[in-house]
Amino acid sequence: MEDLPIIQKTYDFIAWYAPILSRLPKTHKFTLGDRMLNRLYHILEGLITARYAKQKITILESLNTELDILRYQTRLLLDLHLIPIYRYEYAGKFINDIGTDLGGWLKQQKQR
Template sequence: MEELPIIQKTYDLIKWYIPILTRLPKIHKFTLGDRMTNQLYDLLEGLLVARYRQEKLSVLEPLKSIIDILKYQTRILFEFNLIPIHRYEYAGKLINEIGVDLGGWIKQQSNYQKSVKN
């Protein structure tokens, strides 16, 4: 079974980001690093749950805030000089792509819900 692109992108982001987060200095590793790690896994988990739910919107909508939080946390990493600009740009690109995919999935589900009600 082929994976949904948004799930694959999120999986790839986790594989890329977790090793970076585990190498953060101790002062950031157990605060920002752990929070980001949890957000990444929560995002993947939410996407997987939504995939199999009949009513997907209630699961997908809260994931938008996780993506926004990850954007700001990534920015903090960069502004604290914990990641170089090329990693900041790459992470931002991946997070934005996931956000666009999520927005599209939410829109598709909203349209579907409207059509079912009519």
């Protein structure tokens, strides 16, 4: 069985972002960094769970909120000068792509 594109994008995003978050200074690594990494894992787990769930809408709406929180946390990394602008832009593109796919999946489920 093939992965849904949103699951693969989220997996790829974690593979790219995890090393960056693990290199944050100690003052942020064990707070903001850990929260972000746990949120990413939670989003991936939620997407996989939603794939097999009969009632997907509640799960997907919750993940949409989680993704928005991640968006703000990423912006906070930039504002605190913890990541350069090019990494912020790349992360933002990933988050937006995942968000677009998630929004499409939600819309499709609501039309059923």
